[in-house]
Amino acid sequence: MVEFQLDTVVASGPRIMAALGLTIYISTVSMLFGLAVGLVVSLLRGSGFQPFRLLAVTYISIFRGLPLIAFLIWLYFGVTVAFNIQLSPITAGIVVLTIQSSAYLAEIYRSGMEAIPHTQRQAAVALGLSPVRVFTDVQFPQAVRIALPAIGNEYIGLVKGSALVSVLGVAELMRTSQQLVQFYQLPFEFFTTAAVLYVAVGVGLGRLFRIVEKRIRY
């Protein structure tokens, strides 16, 4: 084995860190939007109005089943052309990741909601709380606590999924690593660095979520 060219990697540090920053930015923004959209989808899915439920189930089925890379390419190279839409690659990536994560998160919320004993809702209703209050004050906080590990997983999944946005030419960690490999002809060094960084972010997020879980433990 040849010597690991750490110096070259270190020299490219600023560029790699900027790329890592973009990776975290894309996945975090997608996560935040995904949490919001997922909540809406989950509420529609649990609504008493059949067409809403059908809409939500269809949404979840489609976007959970669509491969991320197929969705990215379809949106960025297909839809934008067909409808003459101007979309930056980063925005396209965020849109795709948001939609996909919202489909997963809708189901994650639902699993959390279903894990709450129905007697909780009963007790809240018996106190005279409105359905909205029952949800915001009694069900949702408990559901989030239950779903937190799964939500953490989804966030880590998004960080990894964001690597696919490289196919649109976004200079996130994966794409940047490929460019550095081509320039320096050091595939092992730069791909290893990328791998280590992805794992590090995953470990960091795992820690973060455990801290949050402990903090809101009751």
Added chain:
Amino acid sequence: MSGVVLEVNNLHKSFGSLHVLRGLNLTVRRGETVAVIGPSGKGKSTLLRCINLLEQPDEGQVIFEGTDYVPIARRRGLPLRGNPQLRQLRTHIGIVFQQFNLFPHKTAVENVMLAPMRVLGMSKNEARERSLEQLEHVGLKDKVDNHPQTLSGGQQQRVAIARALVMEPRLMLFDEITAALDPELVGEVVEEMQRLAEGGMTMVVVTHHMSFARHSSDRILFVDDGDIVEEGEPDTLFNNPKEPRTQEFLAHLLS
């Protein structure tokens, strides 16, 4: 009739093919403590849950302070969905459940504060003050910031009582509230019910605690197979039950 808080007429409720309530009639007067006894699974809890419309009766009337709420519940579909008039009713009727059903993500005082803030629109400070008062009444002054999981069953049940009382209900329903407790914790919870009964609260108490029924209630209903088999004053019912089923039930308890 003056002084009548609750009137239940010809109440029917089925779950599938199981006919749980079969034309039950009941009148509760202001300040009265009515104990409901009888074998398990024969409609006692369902009766309470029909009174505050947590269950929708199939037939009959539930008249609280002059208003029949059964048609109101029927008009707006499922009883657990939003219905302002039923919400209003529930602010006047407190219920305590066998399994406490406290909110695990809230402390004792937060459990009690929730409805005053969210239903009555009280400010946080006022709700907290009143809640602390209630918790003090049930002897939990030093546990107000505990989460339910760190409290004993008896303490949790007393929080649940405070949570219902803070709404200043005009009728209290108790659904076998000592049944899930360890024997040594039953006393402290029964004491709270006795305190309320003596204080003039109108209450319907489903219970297996015969000593409470006998000594603290004004009237006892023996319910079996979805209807009242016999009712009477505690001494009469315990000493001279007329119906064979009542005699059998009481004899079984004493053996």
